[in-house]
Structures are given as structure tokens and as C-alpha cells.
Amino acid sequence: xxxxxxxxxxxxxxxxxxxxxxxxxxxxxxxxxxxxxxxxxxxxxxxxxxxxxxxxxxxxxxxxxxxxxxxxxxxxxxxxxxxxxxxxxxxxxxxxxxxxxxxxxxxxxxxxxxxxxxxxxxxxxxxxxxxxxxxxxxxxxxxxxxxxxxxxxxxxxxxxxxxxxxxxxxxxxxxxxxxxxxxxxxxxxxxxxxxxxxxxxxxxxxxxxxxxxxxxxxxxxxxxxxxxxxxxxxxxxxxxxxxxxxxxxxxxxxxxxxxxxxxxxxxxxxxxxxxxxxxxxxxxxxxxxxxxxxxxxxxxxxxxxxxxxxxxxxxxxxxxxxxxxxxxxxxxxxxxxxxxxxxxxxxxxxxxxxxxxxxxxxxxxxxxxxxxxxxxxxxxxxxxxxxxxxxxxxxxxxxxx
Amino acid sequence: xxxxxxxxxxxxxxxxxxxxxxxxxxxxxxxxxxxxxxxxxxxxxxxxxxxxxxxxxxxxxxxxxxxxxxxxxxxxxxxxxxxxxxxxxxxxxxxxxxxxxxxxxxxxxxxxxxxxxxxxxxxxxxxxxxxxxxxxxxxxxxxxxxxxxxxxxxxxxxxxxxxxxxxxxxxxxxxxxxxxxxxxxxxxxxxxxxxxxxxxxxxxxxxxxxxxxxxxxxxxxxxxxxxxxxxxxxxxxxxxxxxxxxxxxxxxxxxxxxxxxxxxxxxxxxxxxxxxxxxxxxxxxxxxxxxxxxxxxxxxxxxxxxxxxx
Numbered sequence: 001x002x003x004x005x006x007x008x009x010x011x012x013x014x015x016x017x018x019x020x021x022x023x024x025x026x027x028x029x030x031x032x033x034x035x036x037x038x039x040x041x042x043x044x045x046x047x048x049x050x051x052x053x054x055x056x057x058x059x060x061x062x063x064x065x066x067x068x069x070x071x072x073x074x075x076x077x078x079x080x081x082x083x084x085x086x087x088x089x090x091x092x093x094x095x096x097x098x099x100x101x102x103x104x105x106x107x108x109x110x111x112x113x114x115x116x117x118x119x120x121x122x123x124x125x126x127x128x129x130x131x132x133x134x135x136x137x138x139x140x141x142x143x144x145x146x147x148x149x150x151x152x153x154x155x156x157x158x159x160x161x162x163x164x165x166x167x168x169x170x171x172x173x174x175x176x177x178x179x180x181x182x183x184x185x186x187x188x189x190x191x192x193x194x195x196x197x198x199x200x201x202x203x204x205x206x207x208x209x210x211x212x213x214x215x216x217x218x219x220x221x222x223x224x225x226x227x228x229x230x231x232x233x234x235x236x237x238x239x240x241x242x243x244x245x246x247x248x249x250x251x252x253x254x255x256x257x258x259x260x261x262x263x264x265x266x267x268x269x270x271x272x273x274x275x276x277x278x279x280x281x282x283x284x285x286x287x288x289x290x291x292x293x294x295x296x297x298x299x300x301x302x303x304x305x306x307x308x309x310x311x312x313x314x315x316x317x318x319x320x321x322x323x324x325x326x327x328x329x330x331x332x333x334x335x336x337x338x339x340x341x342x343x344x345x346x347x348x349x350x351x352x353x354x355x356x357x358x359x360x361x362x363x364x365x366x367x368x369x370x371x372x373x374x375x376x377x378x379x380x381x382x383x384x385x386x387x388x389x390x391x392x393x394x395x396x397x398x399x400x401x
Numbered sequence: 402x403x404x405x406x407x408x409x410x411x412x413x414x415x416x417x418x419x420x421x422x423x424x425x426x427x428x429x430x431x432x433x434x435x436x437x438x439x440x441x442x443x444x445x446x447x448x449x450x451x452x453x454x455x456x457x458x459x460x461x462x463x464x465x466x467x468x469x470x471x472x473x474x475x476x477x478x479x480x481x482x483x484x485x486x487x488x489x490x491x492x493x494x495x496x497x498x499x500x501x502x503x504x505x506x507x508x509x510x511x512x513x514x515x516x517x518x519x520x521x522x523x524x525x526x527x528x529x530x531x532x533x534x535x536x537x538x539x540x541x542x543x544x545x546x547x548x549x550x551x552x553x554x555x556x557x558x559x560x561x562x563x564x565x566x567x568x569x570x571x572x573x574x575x576x577x578x579x580x581x582x583x584x585x586x587x588x589x590x591x592x593x594x595x596x597x598x599x600x601x602x603x604x605x606x607x608x609x610x611x612x613x614x615x616x617x618x619x620x621x622x623x624x625x626x627x628x629x630x631x632x633x634x635x636x637x638x639x640x641x642x643x644x645x646x647x648x649x650x651x652x653x654x655x656x657x658x659x660x661x662x663x664x665x666x667x668x669x670x671x672x673x674x675x676x677x678x679x680x681x682x683x684x685x686x687x688x689x690x691x692x693x694x695x696x697x698x699x700x701x702x703x704x705x706x707x708x709x710x711x
Contacts, residue, residue, distance in 0.1 A: 124518060126635045126672070129525040129606045161519075161526045202519050235491060236517035265669045269661075280603060280669025281577020281632055284658035285700035288682075291661045292699050300662070302669040333579045333586070335562030336442065364586065366562065388583070389701035 001232045003246045004051040006107040008230040011201055011243075017193040018186075019225045022109025024051065031083035034108040035076040042217045043110045046073050048082045050091050051105040053251040055229070060093035062086065063100060069093065072111055079108060102250065112224055117210035118177050119143055119154075120191065120225075122198035131159040133195060135173045139210035165195040179223075183213065186223045194225070201243060202236030205229065255318050262314040264303055271296025272326040273395055274319040276312070278303050278333065286331045289388055295396035298325045309345035316349040320357075327358040327399035329391055332365070339363045339371030347378040358383065358398035362391035416623030417545040417597045418572070418614070419508055419534070420556040424545075425482040427452045429473065429489055429497045431463050436488030439512075439560050440467070443486075446563035447547055447554040451480040473504040484508040486542060486558045494538060495520040498608075502533040510558045511537035511608070521606035528608070535608025539670070541578035541600035552594075561585075561600065569594015571707065572618035574611055575630035576603050576637075576670065580658060580700065584628050587704030596624040603670025605634070611641035619649045626652045626711050628703055629694065633659030634672045634680040639688040646692035654695040654707035657685045 003011075006024040013019055021041070023034045035046050050057050050069035057069035066085040073079045083106055092100035117140035125132040136154045138146045146153055155176035159165050170188035179187050190211075198206045207229040216222045237244050249257055259266030265280065269287075273295045277283035280302045287297035299322065303311050319325060334342050346361060362385035363371045375384060383398065385391025420426075426443070430436040431453025443450050444466060452470055453463045459471035470476040473485065485506050489497045494513040501509040516538050528535060536543060542559015544566055546552035551564035565582055567589040575581040581600050588595060599614050601607055611629060618624045627649075631638035638657065645653055660682035662668045664675040675681050689696050697706040 124522070124605060126605045127637075127640070129522055131522065161522050199519065202517055204518065233518045235515045236519065238492065239517075267663070267666055267668065269663065277579075279577060279579025280673060281575070281580035281630070281658050282583060282700075284577075284632060284662060284668050284673065285580055285583075285656070287661040288658060289699045289701065297661055300666075300668055333582050335565060335579070335582045336560070365565070365582075387701050389699055392699075392701075 001234055001237060001247060002053045002251070003230055003232070003243070004053065004105065004248065005049065005228055006051055006105070007246045008228040009225070011230060012194065012197050012225055012228055015193040015197045015200070017190055017197065017225050018223060019228065020110045020112050022107055024105055024107050026087065026105050028080050028083040028087060031106055031108045032076050032080040035073065035079035038108070038110050039076060045111040046079060047071065047109055047111040048073060048079055048086065049107040049109065050086050050103040051107055052091055052096070052101040052103060053248070054093050054095040054101060056093035056095050057091065060091045060096070063090040063092065069103070104250065112212065112214035112216070112226070114226070115213040115215060115221065117212055119146070119209050120194060120211045121205065121207040121209070122195050122203070123205045125158065128158055130161060131195070131198065133157045133159065133165070133173060133191065135177050137178055139212070143209065159195065164199070165192055167192070179213070183221060183223055190223050190225070197230070201230070201240060202233045203230050204233050205231040255321055259301070259318050262311060264301065264311060264315055264318065266318055267300040268322060269297050269299050270324070271298045272324050273399055274298040274301070274322065274325045274328045275331065276301050276303060276315050276319065276328065277331045282331065282333060286329065286388065286392070289392040290329065290396065293392050293396045295392070295399060298322055309348055312342070312345040313349040313352055316353045316355065320353060320355065325357065327395050328355070328360070329395040330359065330361045331388060331391060332363050334363065334365035334368070334371070336366060339365050339368040340374055343371035343374040347374060347380060350380055350382070358395065360385050360391050360395040360398065362386070362388060416621055418617040418621050418624070419536070419543050419597060419599065420484060420545050420558060422447070422545065422547050422554055422556050423449060424484050424556045425449050425451045425480060426556070426558055427454060427473065427476045427480065427482040427485045429454045429485050429487045429501065431455055431467070431469060431488070432458055433488055437463070439486070439488065440464070442563065443557045446557045447549065448557045451482050452476040473500045473506070477504045477506065482506070484558060485510065487511040487513055489513060491515040491517070495524050498524050498535060499527055502528055502531050506533055509533055509535050509608070510540070510542045511535065512540060512542055512559050513537075514539040516604070518604070518606055521604065525606060525608070536599065537602040537608060539604045540602030541581060543597065543599050545597045546595055559600065561598065565589055566598065567594035569596065570623060570625040571595045572614075572621070572624040572627045573598040573630070574614040574618070574627070575600055576632050576672070577630060577658065580630050583700060584630060584703045591704050591708060593704060593708060596621060603632070603672050605672040610637045612637065612644055615641050615645060615649065619651060624651065626707050627654070628707055629653055629655040630703070631655065631657045631685055632670065632673050633657070633662050633668065633682050633685070634670075634674045636680065638685045642688040642692035642694060645694060652695070652707060652710035654697060654703060654710060655689045656697040656700055656703050657682045657689070658700065
């Protein structure tokens, strides 16, 4: 699960990470009020940031023509104008795709005077099965570009989960950021806080880009997490009610949300051949084989090992809501499940949903002959496939790609 | 296992990796519906399920066959079991794995799906230096087929359908459950049996990697060919391919799922994600090819690709 920047900053603040003062809002007047307070507190510049689950906001364009989802403002009235232009409008960035995302929340924050932009992230190193902290003096840009061009500028530190991040490691990382004496202690504290956020919230990624050396109102240097991105481990959400409450359904594709309510794993793609498969690996492989024979998969859909009638029916309903779909491939390896039960479920689902599109079914496994008979006797005009390859070729042919 | 440790004879007539038909197995979480169902299936397959463990239910009998204990340590002491299958819900799985490790089991197979990643990070750290091998989590388990009809009499730990197997000489290792069954069934339909089939699981932190299993298959004289099934995410397939290139003289066929998966999306499995341009199917397929592994053009041709090489 992903959360918004303002939510990420709320979590980080709880672990002692310094972030620029600010607040979220969903109305232009509220944005102005927040800005007024910030100016009263001594801010010289504030920033209005559109809250969507996608990067590239600053360089994005709204569908109403307004440019930029991140705007610096000198006055509260300027904040008001920008908030009006952003709220209720769709922002398109290089990460959102052409559909863009509706902006319904803003973060209004103090814009500190930035001396230098750095990079800090915590994530899992799969190969080491340990958390890894990465820092770079090259902040504010796409870290993947830094990794490709100047990999030596990314410094890594692995954390032993038995003891957690040790203070010396945080100091090492602070030194790697080429910080001066006065800031090392501050930076080490911030790095420890970011790591703690990652570990205790069960995050899969905490990324601070940029992490900034700033000059505060008194003219002193400081360290601040000016932007923040947090992704969380879905499997651990059950133990974080506060984070579950941060879920923003408006950021998720409606069909994917509906699928998750039926314990189905569905991801919409751009093609026109829908697939319904049991098991994640087989579901991916089914998409691949459709592509291999010249078709384009419309979705990833794993109905799980069980593939009950209810689930199959729900799956058909979801697939059919995608108007691009011109044909369906059902690929079930019923190892333990009785294939006849699955076939009965498919027949019931097709009748219930009134499916008119070409349907190719490949069934394999336990009691498969009875299952095939059920399909043949159903009176439905479905096509059966003997193998994955056969079924994939038939569905691609039926759709006419 | 003690018999095997004493003499080489049994080893020679009955080879496979990880488990053998006579391996004594316990089931942690035997009284839950999922665990109970698959325990019955394993017993029906002829697997030596010698006990179950459910805290608070010690003293009962499962299906009039297997005694239930409160702790793994007791179950091991009373039955001499060396392996376990874990079916407990995700919040309790890390505890169950480490209980198996503490009891000195040689093999722990964790079927549970949905364990928090950080729990597994802690488990892996706690297992460092211990003799126990962990397979999984989020995996279909391990099958060493038996000699009977439909491979009856084998050792089935987990949730794989037993009857699709056939005793033979092909090793199968995979991150995915149903894709493993697909490969096994393709082999069996072509008359090619399997030495052992290992599902290592779809999570980003797993007890056993492709490479671990490939090394075992390479060392096992009874395994004559290998099918390696991978998917997008991580770099475990590349690591295995690099080792195969220099150390494995047996024919290996491979398939990588997820060539059509969009970047940045988790494809069902927690570990199946292309992030930052890393872990793509194209990179993995290239690594497999460079290692001399026969890459199946489609998932329908996994067995055929291997059998052509043998």
C-alpha cells in the first residue's frame, strides 16, 4: 500500500524526523488559513503540493491547463489561487499515465531555504534478507539515474536486524553525505528516525528525496526531510490500524479494489484478452503466452488455489467491466480442487453474467474428464483448449488479433 | 534419517533431495482446516506424517492416526520426526518456524502465505548458523514421488497434488505453485518422472533460494536433468544461472514468468515485482541463456525443452 506525502510526514514526525512545518487540507480557504499561520510564524516562502500517489508532480500538468502540482508562494493569497487551480482537477505526470489523478488533498508547508539536496532511503535488500540504507550526495533527482551514471555516489549500509541500526552506522552515513561537524549529529538522528519508521511501520520503502541542508529562520544550518515517500508491506497492515486508516481508495483502480473485496488478485492492463487463472505464477505465465501468440492480455487475475464458484463468478463480473475485453481465457490447473466443481462454477458464472464474448477454457487436473463433460453439456458456446499453448492460440484467434 | 546417517546403502537405493519416502514429518497447525485437509491428503499419499502440533490440543489424536502435541520439541522427542510442514496463520508463522528450528528439525517447510516481510527478516537472522533448512514461506512445499501408482508412497510436505508426480530423475525448482504443477504434469505426461520437486515460494525473503536447490540437484546422482522456474523480481534466478554456468554439467531448462508484467506492480506474489528496472524477465532470460540453460519459449514447453536436451 502507498500513502500520501503528508501521511508519510506524519509517520516520520512520530519517529523524530524533522520535516518542514505544514498541514494538509481539502479546500482552498483552508489552504490559505494554513499559509497565513505559517507566514505569521516567520515563513518567508510556502509551498502548495498536490497530494497524489505518483511522482513527477512538480513537472506535471493539470487537465485544465494549469502547470505544476508543486508551487512556491510568497503570500497567502497566492496559496489560495494555486489551491483553487489544483483542487478538484486532474494532474497528469510522467508516472500517472495519460489518465492522471484527481487532486482532492493538498499539503501546504513552509518552503525552507535550501543549501543542498541529498538522498536517503531505507528498503529491503532481498539478496541479503536485511534492511539496507542508501544515501547519496546527489539528491533531488531520479536516484535510478544516479545509480546508472555514478553508482559510486550511492553509499550503502546494511542493518543487522538483531540489533537494529547502530549509532555508528548513522554517523557513517552522515559522513558519507559530506556533512560538516555541526550537522552530523542532527543527520544521524534523522537517519535513525527514518530507519525506525521503516522498521516499526513495516514499510517496504521509505524514501526522502530530497533530504535537504537548509538555513532556518535564525540563519542556522539544519537538516530536513523536504519530500517523503512511504510504501508499506500489505502483509503487515493487520498490526497497524493507524496506517490502514491512511488507505486512499480514490488512488486505486476501482476494479482492483472490487477484486480485493472478493479476495481476488486483479491488475488491469491495456490489452483485450482477459484471463482468469488460479495461482500467481500461472497467471503471469498465461499473460506471457497470450503475448507470445500475438495477443495482448487485458489483465492479471489470480483467483487463488481454491477457485470457488463465488470467486469465479465475481471474477467474470470484474473482467466484463473492462470494456476493452474482446475475449476471455480461463486457465485452471485444478491440482487438488475437483475440476468438475470448477467447471460447474464457470458454467454458472457465464449463465449468471450473460457473457457473450468468446470464452476459451483450459482445465487440467483432478477429475478433469468430468469437468470437460460439464463444459460440453452446458449448452454454452465455449471453446476448450487442451494445453496452455492450444488455449492461448484459440483465444488469440477468436479475438482476431 | 538416523538410518541414512549410519550407512550409505539406503542412500544409494533411494536418492532424492531434502526428503525421502521414509522421512518422518510433523504438521504444525494440524487442527486448522487448511492443515487438516492437506495432512489427510499427505497420509493418503503414503507420507509418514507421524504427529501434529497445536498448542493447547496436546493429547488428542488426528484422524485416529497421528498424535497431537503442544510443542514441536515434544513431537520430535516422541516420534523422531526430522521435518515439519507449517500451516499456521501469518501472525504466528515466524514463531512456528523458529519453534521448529529450536527443536532441531532438519527441514521446515512453511506453506503460510502473507507473513510480514520483517518477520521473515528476523527469522532469517535467528536461523543464521543453525542446521535447519527452511523452505518457503508462501510455497507449495516439497514432493519426492513414491514408487506406487500415481507416485503413491512418496513424501509430500505441503499442498502440491501428489498424483501428478511420477518417480524418476528430473528435479524441479520453482517460486510458483501452479506453475510447478504445470511443469510436473508436462513431465509426467511425457513419461519423465521426478526425483524431487521443490517450491521455494513467492516471497521476497525466503529460506531457500533457487541456487541452494540447484546445488542439491547437481550433487544428487539420481537427478539427471533440472527444470528451473523463475519469475520477475529480485536476482535469485541470475545468481543460480551464474553458478550453473560454471558448476552444473546436467541439462537445465528454464522458464521465467512475468515478461508482460507492468513495472512497479506486484503480480500476486509479494516478491514478484519489477522495481527500478531491476528484476525484469528479459534480464533473467538473458542470464539463463548465457549459462547454457534451455529457455522454454512458452510455459507450455517446459518439459519438452528439457527432454530435447537430454
